[in-house]
Amino acid sequence: MTEQSRPDTARAVAVHPPMAMLAELTHRCALSCPYCSNPLEMTRRDTELSAADWAEIFAQAAEIGVLQLHLSGGEPASRRDLEEIVASAHAADLYTNLITSGIGLTEKRLDALEAAGLDHVQLSLQGVDAEMADRIGGYRGGFERKMAVAGWIGARGIPLTLNAVMHKLNLDRLPETIELALAMGARRLEVATVQFHGWAARNRAALMPTRAQAREASRIVREARARLRGRLVIDYVTADHHADYPKPCMGGWGSTGLNVLPDGRVMPCHAAHTIPGLDFERAPGRHLGEIWREGAAFNAFRGFDWMQEPCRSCDRKGIDFGGCRCQAMAIAGDPAATDPVCVKSPLHARLAAEAEADAAAEGAELTYRTNPA
């Protein structure tokens, strides 16, 4: 094969097999968290893939090297055929993780999910008590229900990670959050400071933590990690806008993971739809492997050729890949720009000042996410 006959691969960017896939089974959810990572424009219920379509996608995913499957939403339990979907993921020999708020799960459904081969549950936490959690989730009774579900998961011995999304309103309660994870018998705790994309970007003034809060959280995490080694693993996503360098984007765009929307569109990351001009092809009609290797959206920011200065000549480009493409789009208006979180970005000072102002704001109203038609 000559280079001329394969023009789009002439750009010698190595394509490695993907490790992980996030399947957004539905955008429907009982909660309406103001930092939801679902798109502002949600996928309609009547365009959701069938369980049979998902089974085909999972088989394709396994074939191209995906090891870990994250079943997400919206709330995946709002699909009545979740058990069937988990069974097909297990049949494809994928490591199957359910990302859930707990709402919609019952003891009977957990038994069925366990029997279907579910490997692990990641339970989201909106707050450490009903007052905070139900206010953030916008759903009364949600906290009480979640605690019951956590008990059922624990009773069955299903491996559990607690995913606590932290922000200005609850970051001061991190010590209680850690205690709650221990009380639930979670093996892992993710302390995930809100990243300001999508819905969260509309709630900056309400949710942006202060620099002091972020610093104290880092200290608490360090101390707890040492104290709880061998009991609780703590993963920590720091506050982006108070940092000097951006977070690595997905371990490199199109290098380790992919994201499938409820209607089968395949994206390089959960926010990639915010970048105008990217075209997302649909699985399983088009094979996932073709989309991964040849899809224009996957090749748009693969490797380093697309970079501009200062990233192009920066020695950190193999560490953070120039940061987040979606954030570059949102703030710099150019998806190939340096992530404005980076101190080397000309927009960094403005971003930092805005973060300070949002962090100092008091009493801002929450804008909740909406539900798909």
Add this chain to the structure above:
Amino acid sequence: MSDAPAAEATLPDAARPRLLRGVRVKHDAVRGMDVLLAPERALKLDPIGAAILAEVDGTRSFAEIVARLAARYNAPAEQISGDARTFLVSLIERRMAEAA
């Protein structure tokens, strides 16, 4: 970094290590290697790690595991013991294994 006393995981010779539920070895045919799959993690296993885990079944003691590996690979037990202990303790600290 921190002054807090670190809880050190240990693995005595008589302890019986096992992988926790939700943690398993899989042969990755696409990459041609063994991987250890765990909640939110996939670790590449080198041949030594894979050989150690092949002996870990929850009933064998650490000493038995070392003796079996030493016999199988015709290597000094002290060296195997050091490698195997470091590896298994790292899994215990990451909540992927435990020892009773």
